[in-house]
Amino acid sequence: MDRLQIDAEHVIARYLAGQLSSTEENGFEDYVASHPEIFREIESTLRMKEGLAVLRDRGELQALLRGRDWRPSFAAAAAAVLVVLALGVWSWRHAAAPMAPVLAGLPGFVGRDSGSLPVFASYTLIRSRGESADVEIRLPAQHAAIQIKILPSVLVTEGRYRATLQRIEADGEKSVVRDIDGLQAGGDRFVTLYLDSAQLTPGSYQISLEQADSSAASEADRFSLHAK
Amino acid sequence: MQLTGLGMQEAPHREVLPQEILRDMAGLQLQLVRVTRDRDLAADILQDAVVTALQKLRAGEISDRAQLDGYVYRVALNHFRNHQRKDKSHVSDRDAPAALADTAARELPESLGQAQWARVAKQLLNEITPARDRELLVRFYLNEESKEQLCESFGLSDLHFNRVIFRARSRFKELLKRRGLGRSDFWSIAFILLVP
Numbered sequence: 001m002d003r004l005q006i007d008a009e010h011v012i013a014r015y016l017a018g019q020l021s022s023t024e025e026n027g028f029e030d031y032v033a034s035h036p037e038i039f040r041e042i043e044s045t046l047r048m049k050e051g052l053a054v055l056r057d058r059g060e061l062q063a064l065l066r067g068r069d070w071r072p073s074f075a076a077a078a079a080a081v082l083v084v085l086a087l088g089v090w091s092w093r094h095a096a097a098p099m100a101p102v103l104a105g106l107p108g109f110v111g112r113d114s115g116s117l118p119v120f121a122s123y124t125l126i127r128s129r130g131e132s133a134d135v136e137i138r139l140p141a142q143h144a145a146i147q148i149k150i151l152p153s154v155l156v157t158e159g160r161y162r163a164t165l166q167r168i169e170a171d172g173e174k175s176v177v178r179d180i181d182g183l184q185a186g187g188d189r190f191v192t193l194y195l196d197s198a199q200l201t202p203g204s205y206q207i208s209l210e211q212a213d214s215s216a217a218s219e220a221d222r223f224s225l226h227a228k
Numbered sequence: 229m230q231l232t233g234l235g236m237q238e239a240p241h242r243e244v245l246p247q248e249i250l251r252d253m254a255g256l257q258l259q260l261v262r263v264t265r266d267r268d269l270a271a272d273i274l275q276d277a278v279v280t281a282l283q284k285l286r287a288g289e290i291s292d293r294a295q296l297d298g299y300v301y302r303v304a305l306n307h308f309r310n311h312q313r314k315d316k317s318h319v320s321d322r323d324a325p326a327a328l329a330d331t332a333a334r335e336l337p338e339s340l341g342q343a344q345w346a347r348v349a350k351q352l353l354n355e356i357t358p359a360r361d362r363e364l365l366v367r368f369y370l371n372e373e374s375k376e377q378l379c380e381s382f383g384l385s386d387l388h389f390n391r392v393i394f395r396a397r398s399r400f401k402e403l404l405k406r407r408g409l410g411r412s413d414f415w416s417i418a419f420i421l422l423v424p
Contacts, residue, residue: 013368019372032298033298033302036294036298039252039297039298040252043301044400046259047341047345047400047404048349048352048369048397048400050255051342051347051348051349051400052369053370054343054345054346055350055353058346064354064362065353065363067353067354067359
């Protein structure tokens with residue numbers, strides 16, 4: 001008998017269980033007599049038997065035998081890696097367009113952080129002297145946000161602004177798409193808000209910005225937009 | 229139960245303490261206690277083996293430490309197997325050994341070594357899937373059912389059986405090594421020898 005046979009045929013466990021034939025037993029005992037290092041293997045097997053016996057004595061064994069079989073398989077791990085890669089690629093592709101905070105479900109006009117959409121385009125609106133032309137807003141093919149940055153004529157550091165988006169029909173009639181209070185100018189003095197592209201259709205719009213708490217009839221900043 | 233009067237000061241080798249010899253056979257000791265269901269008897273068997281081995285060392289029949297350990301282990305192992313055979317000849321149904329072991333276990337406090345090996349065995353079982361392979365392991369090592377019985381019962385090939393057992397055995401050794409249980413074995417032995 002040699003070590004290879006002892007390992008391959010589980011000779012130690014079978015010897016301890018009295019399952020060897022007399023020939024096998026003699027062969028193993030001869031090996032043991034000349035290879036005392038095999039006792040480490042025997043001892044290891046006895047410790048496993050003892051460990052299992054203790055679990056049985058404690059009444060824990062049955063629960064361990066019935067225990068869950070879930071273990072992350074190679075396929076699951078590979079799938080997880082693919083998902084992570086896909087998310088990485090998606091994030092990278094959208095990195096050029098920063099995620100816009102968009103209040104989901106609001107019709108068209110938003111200004112607060114909630115939810116998120118990729119920012120399709122950003123427009124800066126500054127009032128100027130003289131006749132102002134319509135600002136062309138290109139609507140995205142996919143659902144996205146359009147960032148609008150407005151520089152208020154009157155900077156109110158502590159106060160709030162109200163923005164109103166109105167759709168202008170062909171006959172000149174206006175309908176409010178959305179208005180929102182409580183907007184503040186940022187550190188760059190601009191008031192930033194977002195339009196939800198899903199709520200916009202091609203056509204003319206007007207966006208206005210005014211002080212929310214102004215009792216005086218201050219003039220609002222108005223800009224004409226043309227969505228296409 | 230003290231190993232005295234051996235005249236070890238006359239021995240040609242440095243004095244070998246019984247604890248040193250017993251240190252690496254904690255598993256055998258505890259299995260011996262389990263099979264004899266008598267701690268004193270198990271201690272006597274080991275003590276006899278150690279005394280005989282030390283006498284052989286003095287007489288020059290054993291030349292080195294490895295042989296000494298091997299001799300003690302072999303003698304104790306023979307006793308273990310003799311008691312096991314005797315034990316099995318008295319039981320006729322499959323569940324009886326477990327019931328007897330349970331009775332023995334209730335009578336004995338759990339040692340530190342046992343607790344550690346149980347922890348490793350638990351980790352091993354938690355790592356093995358599916359449940360069938362866990363049951364295979366337990367029935368082979370603990371219930372001592374034969375390979376042929378188990379392969380037939382589970383409808384397994386030799387190859388599958390060998391793979392499960394080989395992996396489990398290797399993993400258990402790895403976990404034992406990783407937890408460095410050898411260092412604490414002394415205390416489990418001391419516990420067994422000292423607790424009345």
